[in-house]
Structures are given as C-alpha cells and as structure tokens.
Amino acid sequence: MNLVAAALRRPNGRPTSEARYILDEFISIRNSERGHGTYQPDGYYEELYLKNRSVIEDFVLSSDLFSTTLVHINSVDHYGSQYSYRATRLMGAAPIEMPEPIISPTRIRLHSTCLWDRASSIFALDEFIVFRFCRQCSSEHTFFADQMTNDKVVLQSYPGSHKLEAQRK
Numbered sequence: 001m002n003l004v005a006a007a008l009r010r011p012n013g014r015p016t017s018e019a020r021y022i023l024d025e026f027i028s029i030r031n032s033e034r035g036h037g038t039y040q041p042d043g044y045y046e047e048l049y050l051k052n053r054s055v056i057e058d059f060v061l062s063s064d065l066f067s068t069t070l071v072h073i074n075s076v077d078h079y080g081s082q083y084s085y086r087a088t089r090l091m092g093a094a095p096i097e098m099p100e101p102i103i104s105p106t107r108i109r110l111h112s113t114c115l116w117d118r119a120s121s122i123f124a125l126d127e128f129i130v131f132r133f134c135r136q137c138s139s140e141h142t143f144f145a146d147q148m149t150n151d152k153v154v155l156q157s158y159p160g161s162h163k164l165e166a167q168r169k
C-alpha cells in the first residue's frame with residue numbers, strides 16, 4: 001500500500017510533518033510515561049490514549065492514509081472506459097449508502113469490501129475484510145480475517161465475537 005508509505009515519508013525519503021510530529025510525541029510520551037519498564041496494568045493504554053487524544057486525532061485527520069474510506073460495493077456498471085460503483089460507506093456510527101457512485105479504472109468484483117481514496121483509486125481487500133449478513137445478530141456488519149489456511153478463512157467481528165467461516169477462492 002503506497003498510501004501507508006506516503007503518509008509517513010515524502011518522495012525524497014524524509015519523514016512527512018505528520019510522521020515527525022507523531023514520532024516526537026511518541027518519544028516524549030514514552031519517556032515521561034513508560035521509562036524502561038515493560039509491564040503495564042490493564043486499562044493503562046486506554047488512559048494514555050484519552051490523555052493524548054487530541055494529538056492522535058490531529059494526526060489521523062491530517063494524514064492521507066487515514067482519509068482512506070472503507071466501502072462495500074453494491075453494484076458495478078460500465079462508465080465509458082471506466083467502472084462506476086454504487087457503494088456503502090462502512091465507517092462512522094452506521095453503514096451509509098453513498099449518494100454518488102465511485103468512478104474508477106480499476107475493476108472490482110461485486111460485493112467486495114474495498115479501500116477507496118475518495119478519488120479514483122480503489123483496492124479490494126478480498127477475504128481479509130468482508131461485509132456480510134451475520135446469523136448471530138441478524139444484521140450486516142464488517143468481519144476481519146482472524147485465521148487463514150489454504151482453503152478457508154475464519155473471520156471475526158470487531159467489537160464483539162461474532163464469527164464467520166468462508167471458503168477461500
């Protein structure tokens with residue numbers, strides 16, 4: 001994923017301002033909070049996150065990587081020499097069908113779950129992340145791959161512990 005690299009490093013190899021900022025903050029937090037200890041009690045990271053929330057959220061909002069949107073493809077059409085996808089946005093409080101289609105030269109299979117850069121780049125996550133109907137709660141939600149073998153994948157919901165087993169293609 002070039003986006004991951006682009007969020008942290010400029011084309012000339014130097015860190016981006018966001019990367020420098022977050023690394024400096026991590027180092028000062030590490031030094032003041034943690035020192036050289038290794039063990040931390042339960043809830044420690046949650047408390048640390050809440051204390052540093054504005055720094056972390058500033059980083060997330062200013063980074064191209066985290067403006068990438070998770071979407072589910074509901075329909076596929078041709079659009080000139082490109083493709084037009086109707087999609088559901090899988091972020092925020094609840095999944096929302098997007099009013100405008102995604103136009104992209106990339107061909108994606110129907111019902112794929114994808115990363116979309118809010119422009120024309122779209123990347124299918126295949127069996128790693130799926131959006132499916134769940135028998136355990138009788139609603140549709142996102143599952144993440146937990147265990148994978150050559151022929152099957154076991155996916156898990158987040159949060160909660162709903163499971164889904166799928167054959168690998």
Ligand SMILES: [Zn+2]
Pocket residue numbers: 134135136137138139141157162
């Ligand atoms: Zn469920």
